[in-house]
Amino acid sequence: LNKVNVCPFCGGSYLIDTSKTACPLCKKTAPSLMLVTVKRQIILLNKGAVEVGRVNLKGSNKVSSRHAVFRRIGSEIWIESLGTNGTYRWAGSGWVRLPDRKMVLVKKGDRLRFADLEAEIL
Secondary structure: OOOEEEOOOOOOEEEOOOOOOEOOOOOOEOOOOEEEEOOOOEEEOOOOEEEEOHHHHOOOOOOOOOOEEEEEEOOEEEEEEOOOOOEEEEOOOOEEEOOEOOEEEEOOOOEEEEOOEEEEEO
């Protein structure tokens, strides 16, 4: 059942994979999210996979060249931490390190930290 998505628009169910970005029943595209850094740089998370690292985050040397990968599966966005100095999520009272090389669901409003660079999912 983790491969079944429910369309937020029509309520229809369908099997998902990284290539599906729209409901095959009503044809509406799932809302896409973006990663916004504290320097107001925007990275769209609208593809099947989006890599982030030192170059596109414009971070310090603590940010790995390939720090994390965002994967879109149906209408959900998942992150996989790959960086040496870790990827963290704000948990209300402090930063919690995400497990390395395991996919974790992210949602709008999540605050993330890639080594020493902060960003938010919008």
